[in-house]
Amino acid sequence: MKFSDIIGQSVLVNSLKRAVEEDKVANGYIFCGPKGCGKKLTAFVFASALNCKGADREKPCEVCSSCIKFINGNHPNIEIVKPTGATIKIKQMRDIISEVSKTSLEAGFKVIIIDNAEKMTHEAQDAFLKTLEEPPQNTVFLLLTENQHSLLPTIVSRCQVYNIKRISNNDMERYLKNHYKLDEDKVKLATAHSNGIIGRAVQILQDNDYINERNLYIKTIKMLFEGNYNEASMLVSDIAASREAAEGYTDFALSWFRDIMVLWEAPDAADDIVKNIDMLDELENIKGSLTKWKLYKIIDIIKDTLKQIKQNVSFKNSLECMILNILEVSNGKDSWGKV
Ligand SMILES: [Zn+2]
Known part of the structure; x- marks a missing residue:
């Protein structure tokens, strides 16, 4: 997956690309948007780009050893934290924080994706906040959430926040036609009922x-x-x-x-x-x-x-x-x- 696979989010994509190119990477990012809007895709592309070794090629290049590991889902620099049961608990955050500080890194950035970040308990958020205040080197936290207002304001203020926009009907139709061989009517119906959310359109089609x-x-x-x-x-x-x-x-x-x-x-x-x-x-x-x-x-x-x-x-x-x-x-x- 490349940045060009992220549809209709030019501000976000340009900003993440620039961060990689200029090596000006923040410690925390929040990708906010409804279910199916592409938060995970964005996080994976960004994580791949941060670790890509493809000199002279647009990152992520999808051919270097690092990109291949990302594609195969076995890159050691990426960790995903998600709710166990209804919440993300303090123990999960402590475990991940201690692992981040111990692990000797493969070159590049360690990327911790916190999925459904709004489900972090208050204690888990407190523990995370301390890490965010003194982050380990070359570590990036990507918080994916449907509702950033459930996060502590002190966490939000320490992260770069991006709202993933709903995409236009034209962009959606073009994407669906390019990726799925379907008749026009079905594409139009899925587009119309998707509310600008790609994941929802794909779900309707399938x-x-x-x-x-x-x-x-x-x-x-x-x-x-x-x-x-x-x-x-x-x-x-x-x-x-x-x-x-x-x-x-x-x-x-x-x-x-x-x-x-x-x-x-x-x-x-x-x-x-x-x-x-x-x-x-x-x-x-x-x-x-x-x-x-x-x-x-x-x-x-x-x-x-x-x-x-x-x-x-x-x-x-x-x-x-x-x-x-x-x-x-x-x-x-x-x-x-x-x-
Ligand atoms: Zn690469």
Whole structure:
């Protein structure tokens, strides 16, 4: 893997490349971004580049002895710390710190990747902070996190912080077309549902369950608009058996009705903005049975439900209320139960 494999992150990539070229490497870096955005890839490419022996070639060169060890996953200069159970514990940090100070290095940099760094316990963070204040020579810590705010401010202030950006639809489509031989529709669908996160797009492409799941989601909405409340409600409670699944379903419902809003407000931009672009006929059908006012009301109901699910309110009750309220709005009854 090379820096050119990191898509749509030019500021980050240029800065890391410069650090390698000019040999101005900080002791700590934080790569922050949602799951699947490329934090690990970035960490591995940077670690390879820091240790690459390829003179006169762009680093990492992928052919020198060091790069080969990275590719084979047996380079002695890289260590990965990740949660055991729910957290990264102080013992894990102490172990890694004592190993770093003892190990006689192969030439280059020792790179410690702390994956899910936000899961470090307070004590583990304290121990880490002390090391960061007096770091061993030629040692670089790469903290990968979805939420840098869970890290001690004193740790954050001692690291270079990079937020990995969501990538544009164009970049995503180009990447998917170059790496996977797939038809245009599937690439567009994966791009639209990826929220700019490459890992998510790849997961959608490789996961038939996702497509099947989405078909069920769509079925519940169609049922609801055909007036089959009981069937829709039963199917939703099957689909949304866990909080995570309930959030996935509600997220989808939001994307569906936002698509209808786009068809209403910006039909010319539909090709670029509508997420469920392969379902235009279905979207138009449901649009035909709504007024704009009803549509906005439904979007508000779904947003409130999503908020409740995230706030640990009973997700089953929240979803049930959501369905009932959408039904009431679509039927034009004037009884807005609070969701
Ligand atoms: Zn190399």
